[in-house]
Amino acid sequence: MPVRKRIVFYLLVFLLSTAFLPVAAAPAEPSALVKIASPAPAVSRLGGVVVQELHSCLLVCAPLPVLPRLRAAGVDFAVLAYPREGVHFFLLRSPLVLPLLSQGADIECRLLEDRIWLLWTADPGFRRYLAQPFRLKALALSGPLAPAAGEIPPAPAPEYEEYRSRPRAARALAKLTAQVSQERLRSDILTLQNFKTRYASTAQCEAAGDFILQRFRQIGLDAESDPFSFESYYQSKNIVAVIPGEIAPERMVLACAHYDSTSNNPLVSAPGADDNASGTAAILELARILAKEKFDFSIGLLCVSAEEWGLYGSAHYARQARRDGAEIIAVVNLDMIAYPGDRQRVLDVIGNRKSEWLADRFIAAAQPLVGLRLAKVIDPSLTWSDHSSFWDQGYAALCGIEDSDNPYYHRSSDTLATLDLPFAVEAVQASLAAVADLARPLNTPAAPTGLQARSQISMSLFSSLKTVYLNWQANREQGIGYHVYRADQSHGPALRLTAQPLAQTSFKDSFLSPAQEYFYVLTAVDEQGRESSYSQEVRDDENN
Amino acid sequence: MKTIDMMSPKAPAFFAAVLLLLPFFSSPALAGMEKVPQPRFFIGAAAGYFYPRQDAFRKIYGKPLWPVELQLGWNPSRKMSVFGAVRYLETSGSTVLLAAQRPEEKYALRWRQATLRLGMNFWPLPSRFAPFLGAGVSYSFYREQWLDAPLASEGRQAGFFVQTGGRYRLGRRFHALVQIEYSAISAGGGSGLSRSVNLGGLNLSLGLTAGIF
Numbered sequence: 001m002p003v004r005k006r007i008v009f010y011l012l013v014f015l016l017s018t019a020f021l022p023v024a025a026a027p028a029e030p031s032a033l034v035k036i037a038s039p040a041p042a043v044s045r046l047g048g049v050v051v052q053e054l055h056s057c058l059l060v061c062a063p064l065p066v067l068p069r070l071r072a073a074g075v076d077f078a079v080l081a082y083p084r085e086g087v088h089f090f091l092l093r094s095p096l097v098l099p100l101l102s103q104g105a106d107i108e109c110r111l112l113e114d115r116i117w118l119l120w121t122a123d124p125g126f127r128r129y130l131a132q133p134f135r136l137k138a139l140a141l142s143g144p145l146a147p148a149a150g151e152i153p154p155a156p157a158p159e160y161e162e163y164r165s166r167p168r169a170a171r172a173l174a175k176l177t178a179q180v181s182q183e184r185l186r187s188d189i190l191t192l193q194n195f196k197t198r199y200a201s202t203a204q205c206e207a208a209g210d211f212i213l214q215r216f217r218q219i220g221l222d223a224e225s226d227p228f229s230f231e232s233y234y235q236s237k238n239i240v241a242v243i244p245g246e247i248a249p250e251r252m253v254l255a256c257a258h259y260d261s262t263s264n265n266p267l268v269s270a271p272g273a274d275d276n277a278s279g280t281a282a283i284l285e286l287a288r289i290l291a292k293e294k295f296d297f298s299i300g301l302l303c304v305s306a307e308e309w310g311l312y313g314s315a316h317y318a319r320q321a322r323r324d325g326a327e328i329i330a331v332v333n334l335d336m337i338a339y340p341g342d343r344q345r346v347l348d349v350i351g352n353r354k355s356e357w358l359a360d361r362f363i364a365a366a367q368p369l370v371g372l373r374l375a376k377v378i379d380p381s382l383t384w385s386d387h388s389s390f391w392d393q394g395y396a397a398l399c400g401i402e403d404s405d406n407p408y409y410h411r412s413s414d415t416l417a418t419l420d421l422p423f424a425v426e427a428v429q430a431s432l433a434a435v436a437d438l439a440r441p442l443n444t445p446a447a448p449t450g451l452q453a454r455s456q457i458s459m460s461l462f463s464s465l466k467t468v469y470l471n472w473q474a475n476r477e478q479g480i481g482y483h484v485y486r487a488d489q490s491h492g493p494a495l496r497l498t499a500q501p502l503a504q505t506s507f508k509d510s511f512l513s514p515a516q517e518y519f520y521v522l523t524a525v526d527e528q529g530r531e532s533s534y535s536q537e538v539r540d541d542e543n544n
Numbered sequence: 545m546k547t548i549d550m551m552s553p554k555a556p557a558f559f560a561a562v563l564l565l566l567p568f569f570s571s572p573a574l575a576g577m578e579k580v581p582q583p584r585f586f587i588g589a590a591a592g593y594f595y596p597r598q599d600a601f602r603k604i605y606g607k608p609l610w611p612v613e614l615q616l617g618w619n620p621s622r623k624m625s626v627f628g629a630v631r632y633l634e635t636s637g638s639t640v641l642l643a644a645q646r647p648e649e650k651y652a653l654r655w656r657q658a659t660l661r662l663g664m665n666f667w668p669l670p671s672r673f674a675p676f677l678g679a680g681v682s683y684s685f686y687r688e689q690w691l692d693a694p695l696a697s698e699g700r701q702a703g704f705f706v707q708t709g710g711r712y713r714l715g716r717r718f719h720a721l722v723q724i725e726y727s728a729i730s731a732g733g734g735s736g737l738s739r740s741v742n743l744g745g746l747n748l749s750l751g752l753t754a755g756i757f
Contacts, residue, residue, distance in 0.1 A: 454645040454646075455643070455645070456641050456642065456643045456644050456645045456646065456649065457641065457642040457643060457736060458639040458640070458641055458642075458649060458650075458651050459604075459639055459640055459641070459642060459735040459736050459737045460604060460637075460639050460651075460653050460688055460690065460695075460697070460735060461600060461601060461604055461655075461688055461697075461734055461735065461737065461738075461741055462688050462697035462699075462731075462733075462734050462735055462741065463688070463690070463695055463697050463735055464639075464642075464735040464736050464737075465639075465651070465690075465693060465695065467646075467649060469645060469646060510693070511693055511694065511695070514736065541643070544643055544645065
């Protein structure tokens with residue numbers, strides 16, 4: 001073999017062998033997981049990676065050589081664990097003083113804050129040793145995780161104040177929220193409950209995902225399933241649909257909910273009516289109502305799985321979104337929105353510090369339209385649902401959740417019969433108003449009115465041409481232009497005739513065939529290029 | 545579709561009568577000059593006024609129309625001549641409106657027409673002023689162009705003509721010519737103004753011929 005070919009051959013072998021090397025879950029170099037009292041702004045600069053921001057502390061993964069630097073910088077920290085291959089780390093929320101059923105299990109726990117534990121184990125079946133109810137969040141110690149503090153999320157639309165002040169926008173939101181149907185919510189919750197269990201990795205959970213996918217498609221949305229694997233052995237899928245934006249489709253408002261469930265006997269019975277068929281049904285209802293409308297920005301509708309296992313579905317989606325550079329303006333996560341309990345009817349709107357503007361905006365858009373009280377809660381320790389995965393990637397996200405302790409939580413008794421559907425309707429209305437408001441609906445000018453058409457035929461000896469004269473009433477808004485569209489048949493496909501919006505309220509369409517009838521519609525266009533819906537159609541000689 | 549009526553025949557009939565009577569007013573003293581041998585071939589040129597027979601044509605190209613003509617002829621006998629000619633007419637006009645909403649809308653038009661003509665004249669009374677009767681066939685090439693719009697129509701069409709008039713001998717080789725002619729050139733389908741376009745009409749022309757052999 002010639003030398004050059006031999007070199008190429010060995011190079012290929014080397015490249016292939018590196019491609020098949022297992023991807024390490026743990027940090028490549030020896031590291032320590034440490035707890036640092038927040039705020040600790042120097043951590044990232046000194047080489048540590050913030051894994052999780054909590055109310056009173058930060059969890060930081062730091063290579064061992066970084067620890068002396070932290071100490072030298074005066075950062076007060078405590079080493080919690082030394083991550084190694086095959087060991088998984090979780091945040092565990094348990095109301096119990098001792099969350100473990102058995103002391104003999106191969107599980108280690110350290111209390112971080114009130115009711116919040118750090119748990120690590122190499123046992124994939126560790127959940128059987130945990131006492132219900134508990135909530136888990138899997139921690140990623142390596143990979144492209146953004147700092148928990150995150151980047152500053154994309155600013156809200158600069159013209160927000162002006163937009164919100166328009167009575168038309170408020171009327172539009174009211175019109176949308178009035179469409180929320182309690183019967184549809186009830187029906188969807190029941191359907192999801194009837195899968196018996198939606199515990200991620202079970203066939204029933206996959207069937208529930210198929211049901212959601214089918215519902216999105218029935219509504220007419222472009223929807224797809226996004227499979228992912230978790231904890232090495234298991235697979236599930238997220239279901240995502242998009243309502244494309246009209247003006248800036250690359251910017252997205254994301255509404256999400258997890259559709260998987262769990263219980264004290266998850267493989268057999270986990271109806272999860274409140275947790276979280278209620279949130280999933282809300283997403284389906286949002287899809288049904290919003291799909292008929294037009295928005296400046298895209299609206300993503302995401303139903304994730306494996307939330308109960310540790311937020312795996314949302315973490316998969318959020319990581320991928322960050323990697324792809326997705327411009328997610330805001331995430332509204334709905335998790336348990338149908339059990340108000342005996343207390344005052346309150347829906348908590350949970351955000352971290354970076355998402356506080358989003359919580360404010362949610363409440364500003366929704367509170368005037370609903371009777372339930374929307375309570376802002378800013379606490380980065382509330383990581384127990386899918387919004388937390390988006391926080392980890394630097395996105396602004398919040399969670400809408402009932403402010404009550406549901407006694408049926410994570411139990412086989414979490415069924416439709418225990419729910420308060422009128423409360424759920426209001427929670428969905430609030431979410432719908434907030435999502436629609438964030439995506440900027442109907443921020444387009446009103447369709448022009450008063451369109452009139454007159455036509456005449458100019459004739460020479462052998463040929464003739466039709467000319468159509470259009471005129472209409474000027475819109476009341478300032479800075480409005482107009483586009484003119486023509487179709488060869490009534491309500492047929494229309495061709496836009498104007499390259500740029502017209503400033504005047506008349507238009508002449510020349511050189512037309514006298515033998516053909518033409519039909520015209522108009523749109524109004526504002527200075528940002530937002531276009532109204534069509535005006536009333538007129539035939540070319542309608543006003544002759 | 546609106547069709548425009550043809551022209552009233554009164555005016556052309558008057559001109560025709562005048563021309564036919566002209567020979568009877570010619571001077572008898574010049575009659576003896578008929579004995580002078582004449583060249584067998586002649587060339588000629590004529591120009592005159594064209595009055596289209598169709599109202600539509602007149603509405604669109606309403607201004608006076610002045611076609612010009614070049615002839616080449618042969619006199620096989622003293623009482624007969626055969627000629628070939630090419631006649632050219634160019635004019636401009638503007639469109640007319642149907643269902644007018646904006647009367648100010650006009651499109652400029654240009655009309656060009658070249659006609660090849662082959663005819664025969666009969667001279668019943670050869671004299672210094674000799675009246676004639678004639679007839680022939682024509683083949684026209686025409687083009688109507690919209691100057692403000694991407695539109696043009698063109699075609700070619702055969703037709704026929706009859707004519708009468710007289711010529712006045714100015715010398716051994718030269719004659720002055722006056723003639724009136726009726727032509728018909730049916731060009732087929734038109735616009736909404738007329739179902740069928742006819743490019744013919746009455747043509748009153750004056751000309752000069754010169755014998756060459």
